[in-house]
Amino acid sequence: MASRDVLIGVIGGTGLYHLDNLTLIQTVNPETPWGSPSSPIAICSLKSGTKVAFIARHGRHHNISPSVVPSRANIAALKSLGVRAILAFSSVGSLREEIVPGHFAIPTQIIDRTKGIRPASFFEGTGVVAHATFGEPFSIKLVRWLEVEVEKALKAHGNNVVLHKDKCIICMEGPQFSTRAESMMYRGWGGDLINMSVLPEAKLAREAEVSYALIATATDYDSWRPHSEVVTATQVIQTLRANADTAKFVAASILEDLHIAALQGDILSEERGSMKYSIMPRDANESEEDTKRLAFILPEYFGPNGLAD
Numbered sequence: 001m002a003s004r005d006v007l008i009g010v011i012g013g014t015g016l017y018h019l020d021n022l023t024l025i026q027t028v029n030p031e032t033p034w035g036s037p038s039s040p041i042a043i044c045s046l047k048s049g050t051k052v053a054f055i056a057r058h059g060r061h062h063n064i065s066p067s068v069v070p071s072r073a074n075i076a077a078l079k080s081l082g083v084r085a086i087l088a089f090s091s092v093g094s095l096r097e098e099i100v101p102g103h104f105a106i107p108t109q110i111i112d113r114t115k116g117i118r119p120a121s122f123f124e125g126t127g128v129v130a131h132a133t134f135g136e137p138f139s140i141k142l143v144r145w146l147e148v149e150v151e152k153a154l155k156a157h158g159n160n161v162v163l164h165k166d167k168c169i170i171c172m173e174g175p176q177f178s179t180r181a182e183s184m185m186y187r188g189w190g191g192d193l194i195n196m197s198v199l200p201e202a203k204l205a206r207e208a209e210v211s212y213a214l215i216a217t218a219t220d221y222d223s224w225r226p227h228s229e230v231v232t233a234t235q236v237i238q239t240l241r242a243n244a245d246t247a248k249f250v251a252a253s254i255l256e257d258l259h260i261a262a263l264q265g266d267i268l269s270e271e272r273g274s275m276k277y278s279i280m281p282r283d284a285n286e287s288e289e290d291t292k293r294l295a296f297i298l299p300e301y302f303g304p305n306g307l308a309d
């Protein structure tokens, strides 16, 4: 097992199966109470020696469909390595004219259009009940930090990639894309972006007290534009490579400073301790198996020195 000095985890989405300019130190495949992560986790070192952990959300060979991504195992495995902040990348459709394919966005809100078939809580299947706060589904401090740093990195990259802020992302079930009617309805609801992956990742990170933010890279206009073709996978794939190259540049530019910001602690302060009052009063006869399972993600409360009662 790698040492617990990896503070930052990166989840790569479609088109982003590894990061560049990093030295691979070790590959780990932690078994969690929720199974194995989507891919072996690459522990990589930046030039300074700082370590980051990388998971390919759909597997290294893109063999996992969005509805069956083992998100609980992914988040639990990252937390078990010591990760406190997750930077997730995702290819998204744009529901707004001004978010042009090739642009980046950091959303602050989510509308859930998954169909209840994805396990979305670490507490599911246990006798412990918890209600995590999710009104702000992303870690706002992390988001605000990223808005500044990602914008700087995009300017340095020099390809006129615009960064959109304070956007709302629809997370749909898939694997099929939306109909034109759905796409237009999502615009009416206030959706700006659409993907199939941000949930349950964001919910699980919150339950594990890990800060989480998404860098969305627009690949297409989905299917709402009346005089345009509807989205196809071919169209998405055409924009993927350029987006992935930009995403790798952004990651390489910000990871060191992100690690330092996480060490200083402020960007993590919203999540730390957030589950303490989300866990309902615990049963004196709580099963040992439940305690052990939950200690894997929340040793603070379920470990030997657990605080919740």
Ligand SMILES: CSC[C@H]1O[C@H](OP(=O)(O)O)[C@H](O)[C@@H]1O
Pocket (backbone or CB within 6 Å): 012, 013, 014, 015, 057, 058, 066, 089, 090, 091, 092, 174, 195, 196, 197, 198, 233, 236
């Ligand atoms: C290949 S288009 C649909 C697919 O792309 C996005 O994946 P990710 O979020 O992992 O980049 C989207 O969420 C869908 O899973």
Ligand SMILES: Nc1ncnc2[nH]cnc12
Pocket (backbone or CB within 6 Å): 091, 092, 093, 094, 172, 177, 178, 194, 195, 196, 219, 220, 221, 222, 223, 231, 236
């Ligand atoms: N139009 C779209 N709908 C859902 N997920 C996507 N990922 C990339 N483009 C998408």
